[in-house]
Amino acid sequence: MKTIDDLQVAGLRVLVRVDLNVPLDGGRVADDGRIRASLPTLTALTNRGARVIVCSHLGRPGGKPDSRYSLAPVAARLGQLLGKPVEFTAETVGPSVRAAVEALRPGSVIMLENLRFTAAETSKDDAQRGLFADQLAGLADVYVADGFGAMHRKHASVYDVALRLPHAAGYLVAAEVAALTRLTANIRRPYVVVLGGAKVADKFEAIGSLIDAADWILVGGAMAFPFLVAQGHKVGTSLLEPDQIELARRYLDQAAHAGTPIVLPSDFIVAARPAADTPREIVTADKIPADRMGLDIGPESATSFAIRILQASTVFWNGPMGVFELAPFASGTRTVAKALTGSEAFTFIGGGDTGAAIRALGFAESAFGHVSTGGGASLEFVQGKILPGLAVLEDQ
Numbered sequence: 001m002k003t004i005d006d007l008q009v010a011g012l013r014v015l016v017r018v019d020l021n022v023p024l025d026g027g028r029v030a031d032d033g034r035i036r037a038s039l040p041t042l043t044a045l046t047n048r049g050a051r052v053i054v055c056s057h058l059g060r061p062g063g064k065p066d067s068r069y070s071l072a073p074v075a076a077r078l079g080q081l082l083g084k085p086v087e088f089t090a091e092t093v094g095p096s097v098r099a100a101v102e103a104l105r106p107g108s109v110i111m112l113e114n115l116r117f118t119a120a121e122t123s124k125d126d127a128q129r130g131l132f133a134d135q136l137a138g139l140a141d142v143y144v145a146d147g148f149g150a151m152h153r154k155h156a157s158v159y160d161v162a163l164r165l166p167h168a169a170g171y172l173v174a175a176e177v178a179a180l181t182r183l184t185a186n187i188r189r190p191y192v193v194v195l196g197g198a199k200v201a202d203k204f205e206a207i208g209s210l211i212d213a214a215d216w217i218l219v220g221g222a223m224a225f226p227f228l229v230a231q232g233h234k235v236g237t238s239l240l241e242p243d244q245i246e247l248a249r250r251y252l253d254q255a256a257h258a259g260t261p262i263v264l265p266s267d268f269i270v271a272a273r274p275a276a277d278t279p280r281e282i283v284t285a286d287k288i289p290a291d292r293m294g295l296d297i298g299p300e301s302a303t304s305f306a307i308r309i310l311q312a313s314t315v316f317w318n319g320p321m322g323v324f325e326l327a328p329f330a331s332g333t334r335t336v337a338k339a340l341t342g343s344e345a346f347t348f349i350g351g352g353d354t355g356a357a358i359r360a361l362g363f364a365e366s367a368f369g370h371v372s373t374g375g376g377a378s379l380e381f382v383q384g385k386i387l388p389g390l391a392v393l394e395d396q
């Protein structure tokens with residue numbers, strides 16, 4: 001895989017696909033981790049005199065313009081962090097964008113409006129995506145792939161543009177791939193996988209291959225509930241997708257055969273609803289009241305997870321242990337994060353939410369082996385799946 005070090009860029013128009021899909025809060029960037037992660041590549045390109053065109057998606061606006069998903073606040077934050085103005089185009093492609101790009105001087109940066117304001121970006125139809133990719137490619141001389149978090153998507157800006165322009169990976173993608181390779185080749189054991197988070201459906205199917213790869217699987221967050229139900233427990237009003245219970249049962253069987261323990265929480269912090277001011281209590285996992293929901297793993301579970309993490313040589317963590325955004329339900333996630341920082345293991349944190357969680361809880365990214373900008377992308381990589389955005393870089 002070529003990197004930007006192998007590309008001529010001086011004076012050239014360089015289209016850089018980044019993943020600046022960051023959480024916004026009232027029009028303000030709530031966590032700028034992904035923006036910071038894009039800086040090394042963007043700074044190197046501007047220092048080398050490239051005319052830099054930055055493009056990204058934000059959220060899932062459904063293929064039409066929607067001001068709630070405008071990248072304008074992200075462009076402003078990027079400008080602050082780069083220490084230079086970032087011009088923002090109100091459209092993604094078209095004559096006004098072409099004119100703005102033509103006026104762009106070497107060493108300057110322009111950012112396009114949300115790629116997903118155009119339905120063709122995410123279309124399943126190759127020809128439709130191709131037409132949009134033609135327009136994007138027409139803006140530039142070379143293409144740089146640095147949006148690791150979106151590389152598992154076969155989208156126009158991730159995949160098809162790379163077929164149309166000389167291309168290379170940015171530094172973020174190179175660093176992500178180097179770190180992920182430590183989870184797929186010559187893994188130092190014991191290898192502990194910690195899974196959590198609320199978006200269970202996105203991750204559930206990854207468990208099958210992680211059971212084969214890992215020595216221990218620790219499950220917290222909403223991910224734990226289908227397993228508890230599969231074991232015959234009641235989980236009250238906790239987040240639960242019933243269609244996952246059968247799969248959880250099969251994973252428990254698979255894990256028993258493989259000799260890979262799936263460790264579930266033995267206690268939970270429960271409340272009537274996810275709010276900071278609601279009365280809460282600690283209950284054992286088999287005693288979640290019918291009118292309460294589990295919002296964090298309990299202290300006994302957190303300690304037992306931490307002990308296993310401290311014995312590991314490699315740790316992959318994806319998904320918070322509870323509703324960490326609310327202080328009363330952050331301790332499970334904090335205890336797990338603290339164990340990772342205290343362990344001798346190579347620690348890999350995957351998932352936009354998990355990265356945001358450790359930053360929000362005040363941990364320095366440098367205390368971990370690698371903090372990935374990709375959730376779905378890193379999970380697919382560790383399962384051995386082919387990421388379209390990476391494959392297209394390696395092919396030529």
Ligand code: 3PG
Binds near residue numbers: 021
């Ligand atoms: C993410 O945040 O997971 C990436 O930016 C990809 O977004 P998507 O899941 O909407 O494709």
Ligand code: MG
Binds near residue numbers: 375376
């Ligand atoms: Mg996602």
